[in-house]
Amino acid sequence: MTKSLIDTAYHTIRTKILTCEYLPGSLLSIYKLSEELAMSRTPISNAIAKLELEGLVISLKNRGVMVKEVSSKEILDMFEVIFTHQMYALEKVETNPLYSFNLSLLNEHLEQQLLDKENDRYFSYATHSLQFIRQIIAAGQNQIMLQIMDQHMDKIIIGSMASYLLYPEKRIFSGAHYNEALYLSIEAKEYEQTKELLKEWRAQIRERILIMGAI
Secondary structure, eight states, X not given: OOHHXXXXXXXXXXXXXXXXXXXXXXXXXXXXXXXXXXSOHHHHHHXXXXXXXXXXXXXXXXXXXXXXXXXXXXHHHHHHHHHHHHHHHHHHHHHOTTOOOXXXXXXXXXXHHHHHHHTTOHHHHHHHHHHHHHHHHHTTOOHHHHHHHHHHXXXXXXXXXXXXXXXXXXXXXXXXHHHHHHHHHHHTTOHHHHHHHHHHHHHHHHHHHHHHSOO
16 A cells, blocks of 8 residues: 555545535445545545544444534634634734735735635635635734644635535625725725724624524
């Protein structure tokens, strides 16, 4: 068995989890996965072990593997932390000339997000929306905050994709609207406006999670 087989199995299964081809709560069989991916069960088992360490799946004795569900409370808590970290970065940039936003990267993620919105590519849309947020936090030059963002990004994407697929009548692309407004206020260095926009974004996220049980 080569490492490339494990990597192939890992990345394939991981992508199917993130895009909710394997929905949260669904049971996976290592035997069926080996058939689907046309490889032996050994690299599949190794890939599952890596995914379990990342908190994306849970091995169930005599039942297979379950894609881990993400609760509304967990997602809400994640966004509360993200909001706090964005406000921290904003304060640093506003008060210390050694801190600044990378406007080029912010614009890159925003433009891709707007393009994904036009073409109804929600997985890419959600990914770039979160990368936009990550770039705001990055301005604070705090590696622990970035690590926390990276640790929770996958779960937020899974929650977003599950909501998008399960509730097509409630599909909302509001993130692009807020990110565009945030970008313009940051570019103009209107940081008080940026703060108010972040507070509005936080309130909207809270409302959607509490009412819909999803992002």
